Amino acid sequence: MADEEHMEKTMDKDSGEPEETAANEIPVMNDLDRKVTAEFADYTVRKDLVSKVKGNALVPSYVLEYLLGKHVTTTDEISVQAGVDRVRATLADNYVHREEANLIQSKIREKGRYNVIDKVQVALNERLDQYEATFENLGISRVVVDSQTVKNNPKLMVTGIWCMCALVYAYSGDSKDVPWRLQRLMPVQMSHDDRENYLAMREKFTADEWIDLLMQSVGFNPDLFGKRAKLLHLVRMIPFVERNYNLIELGPKGTGKSHIYSEFSPHGMLISGGEVTAAKLFVNNTSGQIGLVGYWDTVAFDEFAGKTKKADRALVDIMKNYMANKSFSRGRNTMQAEASMVFVGNTSHNVPYMLKNSDLFEELPAQYHDPAFLDRIHYYLPGWEFEQIRSEMFTRGYGFVVDYLAEILHNLRNVDYGSAFERYFTLSPTLSTRDKDGVRKTFSGLMKLIYPSGEATMDEMEPLLRCAIEGRKRVKDQLCRIDSTMAEVDFSYTRVGAAEPTAVQTLEEIEYPELYWRDGHHRSDDAEEPSSAAGEPAERIGEPAGKSTDAERSGRSTQTVAVEAASVTTQQSPEPATQPKLNRIERAAAAAREGRLSYAEDQRGVTYDKLFGAFVAGARNITIVDPYIRLFYQIRNYAEFLETVFNYTERTEEVHVHLVTKHADDQHIDNQIASLNQVRDAFGQLGIIVTYEFSDTAHDRYIESDTGWIVTLGRGLDIFQQYDASWLSPMARKQQLRKVKEFNVIYQRDRSAEPHALH
Known part of the structure; x- marks a missing residue:
């Protein structure tokens, strides 16, 4: 036990944990920052200053940036600090807590x-x-x-x-x-339209520079996002620039789904999904006063998902009419409005689980899980593709004062670029009117964001068109799952001069073809073998994992590998022709054997996949007890164990992993909890539901699975010696390259539990 305590003290400093940037460090301006501040000197602000001045003031970002835009109009650090101090003083003196x-x-x-x-x-x-x-x-x-x-x-x-x-x-x-x-x-908002100057300045930036500028304007560091991720982030902005645009985003918690609708624009209103009435949203029959849709560019419903939530049927009916026709009626009068509708909510399951068991709209309340309502959605934004927000994702560069950008987008709502692509592309004739409307409105919004003048080449328009088609296709494909009477549509387009159309697929259709289509006509029976970090196939555990060849043993004759495997006699017999073929996880589970394995000091070739893969294969509930999941490197070991669980379990089923460990000391307890929460959130998006508890009396170390196995761990997960944990080292990614400490593992059947059947 003293060995682990010593290791905790010596290894934490070599954990490979990234160093934090000093809070008062002056950010270095890159080429984009210099260009932005030169061209838009009066309308830009350094984005990290918002968090510096906010403190505990519960005000939207656009209020703070409005103040920063008035007082911080230079890039000189001394002047910037003076301006920040003035804004802080203004907030301290005038903001009302x-x-x-x-x-x-x-x-x-x-x-x-x-x-x-x-x-x-x-x-x-x-x-x-x-x-x-x-x-x-x-x-x-x-x-x-x-x-x-x-x-x-x-x-x-x-x-x-x-x-x-x-x-x-x-x-x-x-x-x-x-x-x-x-x-x-x-x-606290701008009152004039600077569109002419905005369009003139846009011509001085490339498309990639402009997209990065928009990303920085909403607070993100564009260097940490790929092209697809940037484009999806811009889709979140379309409701501010496109009239009567209906967007839905469902995905895991913590990905910033609702942030932009509450913080980005004074023209947007974020309300709780269950806290609105027809009178408040549309019109009050008593007073005749028009509701939110008559005053706001965007009305966003937060926490919209939730199967148990109830919705007013009359409200849903009015909403359906408004989303389709831009009009609504309560009483005798029919009114029109321009507000876009946004619906954001959390999903409880990962994508393959939803595709296998229901559909991608499964979390919506019953009144909204209605084909007539869903068909009015122009775009389904895949929230599961957004990473959970981390501090390093925020930019320290320059972007538009959000109030300035919000006013520009507000005035661009008068422009329509929905048919601009038709000079180069033709949509499939099988698309319905609503399909085409969804594609055109999304394309128009992206054009106004990236090419606000409306001028772009064929190659520049094509990725925007594909993005627009994909979002509407996601809606329609799920409608076909919900309503069997709805016919599938060919979501393709044809380039001018091309003989064949170009098909568009959603990313989840490409990743899960066997689940995406319920009738199985796109199903593929090819399945990859589960593999360890080195890519080896799963092994039978009647022999030691990482067993050496004679040549390898002769190269390290001073070491011994003692293996005490239980005597298990199996009789091989030809499989009947009618016996169903085992899938990869069933084959892995069939390799598990009772026994004891011993490993020598400095041995290599040992991986968690080899040690544990067969014994957690197909599991749905796993408990791991290890008192020493405290410091960063130990939690990293735990995360690598969860990777093994991910490799050997079905993605169409939720897998629950519960950790029992001890509290770290006072110096490390906060980092322990923060790191465990980070692991929980990361694997939760993959369908691995992670929970943990602290027990000061925990001593033994073992893994128990509902597949009927108990794995007793001599050293817990802490089997590896210190190694170079930097990402430049292959040992950080390849467990089999690391040296291990001497340890034992015992595999036992749990005779008191009946393992669940693998499906």
């Missing part, structure tokens, strides 16, 4: 006049025939607002907007009178 509301009220009273930053909503007091404002954080209401202010800012009447306000305290002596007076109200 709810818990400090009484203090700010007192300041207004004592000083007579005071500036505040708060979210303001206005309502008409019909009894007094006057508009009255409520300040959300300040906690005051019935503040009189003049009619002109309301006319200039109609969103004040809906859900409110963030404003910089000058408030005056004037007590009249009348207890019924409100002493608060609004002297000035300035919304």
Whole structure:
């Protein structure tokens, strides 16, 4: 036991964990940053400054960038720091924290006049025939607002907007009178259209540079994303630039699905999926006042998924009509609006599980899991393709002040590039009108984001068209699974002058052809063998994993490998012709044997796949008890064990792995929990449901699987000697190249448990 304690102290410093960048380190400007700040000097901001000034102020990013855009207009570090200090001072003095509301009220009273930053909503007091404002954080209401202010800012009447306000305290002596007076109200958003300058500046950037600039503008480091990932991120922005665009994104937690709709634009509204009524969303029959769709460019429904959620059937019907026709009616009048609809939610299962057992819309409430509703979706954004947000993914470079970019996109909604591709490409004639509308609207949105002038070559348009077709195809293919009466459609296009059309496939169709089509007409029976890190096929565990040849043993004669395998006699007999062929996981499981294996110090060729693969093959529930999963390198061992679980289990089934370990010491406990959570989140996206618990009494080390095996681990997972853990070293990726410590492993059948049948 002392050996493990010593190793914890000595190996953590060699864990290969990436070093953190100093918080006060000045970022180095690259070519794109220099170009951006030269061409758009008045409308750019260094994106990492937002987190520096935000503190505990619960304000959207566009509010902070509005302030930064006013005070930080240079790249000189001294001036930047001075501007940041001014913004911090503005927030400290004027932003209203709810818990400090009484203090700010007192300041207004004592000083007579005071500036505040708060979210303001206005309502008409019909009894007094006057508009009255409520300040959300300040906690005051019935503040009189003049009619002109309301006319200039109609969103004040809906859900409110963030404003910089000058408030005056004037007590009249009348207890019924409100002493608060609004002297000035300035919304935190731009008020002019700079499109002409924007289009002129765009011509000075290549398409790749412009895409990277847009990525930096929404806060991401473009260097960490591939071309496809960047394009999918831009799809999230289409609802801000395209009228009446219907987008759905379902995927794992923590991928930033809703962030852009709450933080990116003052023209977007994010609401909880269960907290909206027909009156609030469309029109109030009592007052005749139009709802959210009449005031916002984008209305996004957060947490939209959830099978148990209930939805108002009347709301769903109105929504279907609006999504199809851009109009809605409640009562006698029919109204029109331009708001785009976005639906974001979390999935509970991975893609192959959903494809095998249901469809990619399975998480939606029953009222929305309706072909008539889903057919109105223009694009299904595959949330499972987005990585979980990590700190290193955020940019430290320059991008547009989001409020500036949001205003540009708002004004580009008047433009339509939906038919621009038709000079070069022809869509398949089998596409329905709704299919074509979905493709055209997505293509138009991408064009306005990347080529806002509307001019692009055939080669530049083609990836945008493919992306647009894929998103609508994902919707239609799932509809065919849900509604058997719906005919499949040929999602292809033909280039001008080409003899044959070009087919478009979704990525999950390519990755899981045997699951994607329920009738199996695209099914492939070819299956790869499970392999270890070196690519060896799974072995029978009647012999030691990594057993050496005579030539190899002669090369290290000073070492011995003791193997005490249980005597298991099997009689081979020809398989009957009618016996079904085993799949790769069943073949791996059939190789498992009871026995004991011993490994010598400095032996190589040992991998987790060889040690454990056959004994977890086909498992759905695995428990691993190891008190020493504490430090980074030990948690890395655990992650590599989970890779073995991934290799030897079905992706169409969820696999639950539960870890029992001990707490790290006070110095490492926070890193232990953070790393275990990171492992949990990473493998959760792959269908490996990871849980863990801490037990101060845990001592033995073993793996127990519902396949009926118990593997007793002499050293736990900590079998490898120290090695070069940098990613430049092959030992970081190839377990069989590492030297091991001396250890034993015992394999036993769990006679008290009946293993589940493999399917």
